[in-house]
Amino acid sequence: MRLSCPHCGERDRREFTYKGACLTPPGGDWGAAWDAYLHLRENPAGETRDLWYHEPCGTWAAVTRDTVSHAVAGSVAARDAR
């Protein structure tokens, strides 16, 4: 699996660190929305969007990829993903 970085293009998977599902943190105090954000997952078999840190350039990338085929469709900077 080769991942893509919005700045550097397609790169070796070893340059990235995985964070997990690309979700928007809720505002406010602890409650059901925070539990959902931190713990509960769609966990799709198929297309997903997750956050990866590209170490060489320091970008947080939101990568769209397939969890069944490991095909990578592309990525955008995390700040543009919400």
Place this chain on the structure above:
Amino acid sequence: MRYSGWRIIREALTGNRGWAPVWRDPEPKSAYDVVIIGGGGHGLATAYYLASVHGLRDVAVLEKGYLGGGSVGRNTTIVRANYYLPGNSEFYSHSLKLWEGLERELNYNVMHSQRGLINLFHSDGQRDAFARRGNAMVNQGDDAILLDREGVRELLPYLDFGQVRFPIRGGLYHPRGGTARHDAVAWGYARGADARGVDLIQNCEVTGIDVEGGGVTGVQTTRGPIRARKVGIVTAGRSGQVAAMAGLRLPIESHVLQAFVTEGLKPVIDHVVSFGMGHFYISQSDKGGLVFGGDLDFHASYAARGNLPMAEHVMEAAMTLMPVIGKARVLRSWGGIMDMTPDGSPIIDRTPVGGLYIDCGWCYGGFKAVPASGFAFAHLLAQDRPHPTAEAFRLDRFATGRGLMDEEGTGAQHNLH
């Protein structure tokens, strides 16, 4: 049909013509008391104990593929009771005791081999952590011996003791730890459940869960609808998708874990050995293949196959620890789908839907848990209250923050286990 040494001799002398299929292949009935979704180790063990301990025989196990085709037949077969935290500790201790009586209980050779497990340590900090873990194991009533370097050398003379980057300082020895034949565990429970009247239905994928007025009424399958009073979800890596059929979202992310096996060799590795620097563990199967693995690939995946970077890491760790195996040829590698929870510990609980129960979150360590998980889940399904050995495995512990069991101490967060 009972198995015995005598029976094997008689069959050998008469052309092995007396063996018959060991379980039926029934058509699904239109309704059951209890439907178990998933015919892996945990689902089959649950069905077995429902029938044998609780006398519930109107039970079906629905399996979308074939029995034992999931992770129960893909793992590296390590069986141990060396957990540290209350909750896990008593559960895995119970499981190992069930393992020790399993072959007699099932009249089936699961090739449980208590060859001893040695977790190596390489620094003072790791030694302290293993000393504490060993004490916790002894307090739980299990066995643990802290070995120094010479103690390790006596048991494992083939390790590279001259290696200075990650020097071997000692190991935590768990003599009752070992391995078992993974398929045989699935087959043994399947045979025992079938003999007690449980319907094992293969090629039957559950495609929907029927819920009315907040309670479960049955399931939709590729072989038609089946009504049920109670339904248990025991689908390991697929738990998220099956739970979604009842409108639930789980604290689970599915990851891939790889394993590797070499060509058959003469006996060289007598124990189960794990490396403490970089994840690597190894044992040798009775056929002679070296069976080994390492860490998760560390990203969500349902591919049941891994990537090369983790394969490379595992090979590097192997060569660092035991260059003696360097010329062995790897025959096969594969991956399995792991149901990872945020704290790395499992869930055996009711769900918010009446009559719907779930047993999941086994992460990369659910093979050793098969007997105790089946035992506890059957108890929960039959009695509607948790078994004392599995009370801590609550579904709501992430929402409440109470009772998290994070063995690694890294934090209850999805990408850290």
